[in-house]
Amino acid sequence: MNAGGGRTGHRGPRFNGRVPGRATPSLPLLADPAVAGLTVTDPDILAGHVRDWTGRHVGSSPAMLRPSTVAEVAACVAACHRTATAVVPQGGNTGLVAGATPLGGEVLLHLGRLAGVEDADADAGTLVVRSGTTLADVQAAARAIGWEYGVDLAARDSATIGGTVATNAGGLHVVRHGDTRAQLLGVEAVLADGTLVGDLRGLRKDNTGYHLPGLLAGSEGTLAVVTRVALRLVTPVQDRAVALIALDDVASAVRAAGALRRSLPDLSAVELLLADGLALVQRTHGLAPPFADPSPAVLLVEVAGAPGVVDRLGAAVEGIDGVGDAVVAADPARRAALWRYREVQTEAIARVGVAHKLDVTLPAARLAAFAESVRADVLGRWPDAAVWLFGHAGDGNVHVNVTGVPAPVDGEDGVDGVDDLVLRRVAAMGGSISAEHGIGRAKVRWLHLNRTPSELAAMRRLKLALDPLGILNPGALLPPT
Numbered sequence: 226m227n228a229g230g231g232r233t234g235h236r237g238p239r240f241n242g243r244v245p246g247r248a249t250p251s252l253p254l255l256a257d258p259a260v261a262g263l264t265v266t267d268p269d270i271l272a273g274h275v276r277d278w279t280g281r282h283v284g285s286s287p288a289m290l291r292p293s294t295v296a297e298v299a300a301c302v303a304a305c306h307r308t309a310t311a312v313v314p315q316g317g318n319t320g321l322v323a324g325a326t327p328l329g330g331e332v333l334l335h336l337g338r339l340a341g342v343e344d345a346d347a348d349a350g351t352l353v354v355r356s357g358t359t360l361a362d363v364q365a366a367a368r369a370i371g372w373e374y375g376v377d378l379a380a381r382d383s384a385t386i387g388g389t390v391a392t393n394a395g396g397l398h399v400v401r402h403g404d405t406r407a408q409l410l411g412v413e414a415v416l417a418d419g420t421l422v423g424d425l426r427g428l429r430k431d432n433t434g435y436h437l438p439g440l441l442a443g444s445e446g447t448l449a450v451v452t453r454v455a456l457r458l459v460t461p462v463q464d465r466a467v468a469l470i471a472l473d474d475v476a477s478a479v480r481a482a483g484a485l486r487r488s489l490p491d492l493s494a495v496e497l498l499l500a501d502g503l504a505l506v507q508r509t510h511g512l513a514p515p516f517a518d519p520s521p522a523v524l525l526v527e528v529a530g531a532p533g534v535v536d537r538l539g540a541a542v543e544g545i546d547g548v549g550d551a552v553v554a555a556d557p558a559r560r561a562a563l564w565r566y567r568e569v570q571t572e573a574i575a576r577v578g579v580a581h582k583l584d585v586t587l588p589a590a591r592l593a594a595f596a597e598s599v600r601a602d603v604l605g606r607w608p609d610a611a612v613w614l615f616g617h618a619g620d621g622n623v624h625v626n627v628t629g630v631p632a633p634v635d636g637e638d639g640v641d642g643v644d645d646l647v648l649r650r651v652a653a654m655g656g657s658i659s660a661e662h663g664i665g666r667a668k669v670r671w672l673h674l675n676r677t678p679s680e681l682a683a684m685r686r687l688k689l690a691l692d693p694l695g696i697l698n699p700g701a702l703l704p705p706t
């Protein structure tokens with residue numbers, strides 16, 4: 226993967242104009258006793274944290290704060306507030322919209338050391354975990370008490386629970402369990418002035434006013450720093466089966482996804498793969514072809530529930546019109562092998578080049594038309610580009626990845642760039658410009674395509690109320706005024 230792609234972050238305003246002093250090496254913050262012993266300024270260590278996972282966005286930072294307790298997080302944020310220092314919260318740095326990338330030279334607040342499970346209640350089916358705990362560790366903690374955590378995604382070994390809350394991550398099982406917001410029973414967070422707020426009692430019913438978890442889910446580190454969360458767990462499944470289903474085109478895949486959702490109450494994933502993406506992962510990861518003949522569109526389907534899943538999945542697949550071929554797996558190794566075609570898509574594309582990553586949702590009825598037109602649009606303008614499409618078909622969520630757009634066209638995603646073209650097409654077709662990755666810094670200039678001026682103004686008023694100095698993740702999510 227190209228580390229930086231020769232680009233050095235984006236131009237334009239980084240702060241909202243309310244931050245009195247931007248981060249510089251002679252930061253007053255670094256003289257604040259509250260951050261003594263928690264600060265890293267070694268450029269070699271910082272280098273891995275100032276670029277995003279894709280390598281497309283590269284920033285800079287004079288220092289990174291690494292608290293390991295809730296009290297230390299509060300002290301760090303309070304010190305940033307006292308010294309009017311802009312700060313970017315960072316978890317596993319697997320986000321795909323540069324939300325945790327300090328493109329304006331901000332200080333980083335790394336939450337990775339604030340890790341661990343504090344409470345696991347097998348009777349209630351709940352966990353209380355610190356925000357730097359990885360998703361994989363949360364899943365393991367749930368399994369250890371006989372439950373499961375409802376969210377899963379391919380970056381599970383690095384992505385933190387705090388990052389997944391801040392981005393309201395979706396992932397592979399939204400069709401069954403909902404997004405991260407739906408798993409939250411409570412959130413504790415540090416506000417911009419260092420005040421600790423929140424409730425970790427994990428009550429399932431609590432209508433006592435504004436819902437902090439709902440507000441902070443998807444707030445991308447702009448309203449508060451998440452320190453701990455109380456999570457609801459989901460019933461463990463006894464049996465799983467996975468199938469790959471070959472179909473003629475995206476329209477057939479959308480119809481099949483609908484039919485499967487209707488006929489399989491224990492459907493837990495419906496993922497869409499296209500022929501070129503499948504061929505790519507076979508090349509990059511040495512995977513064998515799943516079918517004797519390549520198929521234009523493939524659905525990966527998982528059913529998880531009471532015994533008999535293979536029969537139920539088999540019967541459902543037989544009931545779908547236009548299935549060219551299908552493979553079904555029940556044992557864990559074979560299931561994992563089928564999942565691999567889907568899970569390594571992102572990594573395989575990264576090996577082709579630095580990708581424009583556009584994670585969008587379309588109404589189901591328009592998904593097929595979008596897939597066709599977006600490819601034609603991009604290739605019509607940039608014939609040497611490659612357009613890779615895959616996604617969570619059960620949610621209408623497509624990941625559009627574009628590689629091979631020559632500089633300087635893709636330089637900064639200006640109004641004529643690839644991102645502009647794709648996101649305008651999505652908005653025109655009634656979709657969302659961000660299905661599950663958030664807005665970050667990469668999509669800020671297009672937020673107006675989905676949000677009205679009144680909504681943006683309301684969001685700004687909320688931001689101002691909770692973070693009057695604008696120190697928390699400036700430049701992310703909200704467009705500059």
Ligand SMILES: Cc1cc2nc3c(=O)[nH]c(=O)nc-3n(C[C@H](O)[C@H](O)[C@H](O)COP(=O)(O)OP(=O)(O)OC[C@H]3O[C@@H](n4cnc5c(N)ncnc54)[C@H](O)[C@@H]3O)c2cc1C
Binds near residue numbers: 321447
């Ligand atoms: C291979 C791969 C597959 C992926 N698959 C999916 C997928 O299926 N679905 C999906 O939704 N995403 C997916 N992602 C994106 C990514 O994993 C998620 O966005 C994840 O939630 C990011 O978690 P993180 O800890 O890495 O956060 P980071 O990247 O560190 O940060 C993301 C955002 O959260 C903020 N933040 C981080 N921690 C905190 C905190 N404690 N308090 C406040 N703000 C905070 C940051 O400021 C930033 O705005 C994938 C990424 C990769 C690399």
